Amino acid sequence: MNRSPARRARIAALTLVLAGAGEFACRAADQAADPVAGKAPGQVAGQVAGAPAVQAVDANGQIEDQGLQARFERITQELRCLVCQNESIADSNADLAVDLRQQVREMLVAGKSNAAIFDFMTNRYGEFVRFSPPLEPKTLLIWGAPFAMLLLGGGIIYRVVRQRSRMPLDDEPAAGP
Amino acid sequence: MWKFLLPFAAFVALAVLFAFGLNPSRDIHALPSPLIGKPAPTFTLTDVLDPARSVSNAPLKGQVYVLNVWATWCAPCREEHEALLAISQQHVVPIIGLNWKDQRERAKQWLQQLGNPYQGVGFDGDGRTAIDWGVYGAPETYLVDGQGRVIFKFISPMTQQVWDTKFMPLIAAARRGGA
Numbered sequence: 644m645n646r647s648p649a650r651r652a653r654i655a656a657l658t659l660v661l662a663g664a665g666e667f668a669c670r671a672a673d674q675a676a677d678p679v680a681g682k683a684p685g686q687v688a689g690q691v692a693g694a695p696a697v698q699a700v701d702a703n704g705q706i707e708d709q710g711l712q713a714r715f716e717r718i719t720q721e722l723r724c725l726v727c728q729n730e731s732i733a734d735s736n737a738d739l740a741v742d743l744r745q746q747v748r749e750m751l752v753a754g755k756s757n758a759a760i761f762d763f764m765t766n767r768y769g770e771f772v773r774f775s776p777p778l779e780p781k782t783l784l785i786w787g788a789p790f791a792m793l794l795l796g797g798g799i800i801y802r803v804v805r806q807r808s809r810m811p812l813d814d815e816p817a818a819g820p
Numbered sequence: 821m822w823k824f825l826l827p828f829a830a831f832v833a834l835a836v837l838f839a840f841g842l843n844p845s846r847d848i849h850a851l852p853s854p855l856i857g858k859p860a861p862t863f864t865l866t867d868v869l870d871p872a873r874s875v876s877n878a879p880l881k882g883q884v885y886v887l888n889v890w891a892t893w894c895a896p897c898r899e900e901h902e903a904l905l906a907i908s909q910q911h912v913v914p915i916i917g918l919n920w921k922d923q924r925e926r927a928k929q930w931l932q933q934l935g936n937p938y939q940g941v942g943f944d945g946d947g948r949t950a951i952d953w954g955v956y957g958a959p960e961t962y963l964v965d966g967q968g969r970v971i972f973k974f975i976s977p978m979t980q981q982v983w984d985t986k987f988m989p990l991i992a993a994a995r996r997g998g999a
Binding site: 725726738739742743746765766767768769770771 | 851852853854855921946947948950951952953954956957
């Protein structure tokens with residue numbers, strides 16, 4: 644009886660806030676890793692014009708700019724190869740994966756943002772092309788289900804434990820909540 | 821009361837989920853095309869048979885047409901070829917070919933030996949046009965309506981039966997809608 648409904652509500656709220664904060668942190672990290680997001684188009688254009696456009700990609704498909712190459716690796720890990728549906732386009736040797744890697748490379752060299760590249764891919768191949776679905780109303784169930792189940796399980800355990808702790812010690816434990 | 825109803829409701833929910841998820845007639849690798857209902861991407865490519873000529877879907881705007889993606893390295897494309905020839909003989913709609921990541925000489929030979937069901941075949945050697953259409957395997961067949969929107973995508977070899985049961989009703993509906 645030491646947990647009042649108010650206290651229980653606070654715990655539930657805290658859990659939700661933590662879940663939200665985790666998601667927010669991931670988004671923020673994405674944004675930070677995407678130098679184009681949040682910049683004015685003019686700046687981006689300037690960057691592209693200033694960058695050595697020729698010879699931006701070497702013979703092995705490595706982008707000379709280290710930052711772009713790092714983003715290239717992250718993005719291609721995040722995109723599904725639709726020919727061999729459980730591999731990313733970074734890992735796959737399928738012809739289509741090779742083409743899509745080339746597409747990503749060119750878009751990066753052209754100064755496109757991560758978001759623009761993901762949009763380009765989902766517009767053509769559907770949401771399925773991304774390994775992690777974006778957080779939006781229709782994907783709320785996917786993102787929320789683990790937390791909902793955690794809350795549900797926690798609630799059940801809480802009730803069982805509380806019920807049993809109130810029973811006399813010499814009694815056989817009763818089953819179920 | 822709740823003690824019996826809750827597990828029963830959970831059972832029903834799981835049963836429905838499994839009936840959908842484990843349904844053997846559902847092809848788990850078939851993906852809905854995000855292009856359905858959207859404007860067909862336009863392309864202008866060189867003709868497989870004559871590099872000096874160009875093939876584009878832009879002039880077809882206003883009519884219902886079919887885009888068929890194929891390649892000589894694709895065995896199921898060989899399988900559907902007869903059906904495509906027969907369908908082209910029926911002159912229902914123009915069929916445009918997209919020759920995907922192929923070699924021009926081989927594609928030419930294929931058409932000369934097996935017959936050409938296409939009004940024009942665009943040569944997409946680097947696969948750029950295919951990426952715009954969200955192609956991820958061959959053969960794929962797209963149906964575009966009179967407003968230039970993609971209304972259907974069929975993944976698998978075309979057959980006369982698929983044509984009659986899936987394409988013809990859509991073509992008829994598109995024509996009614998467009999008129």
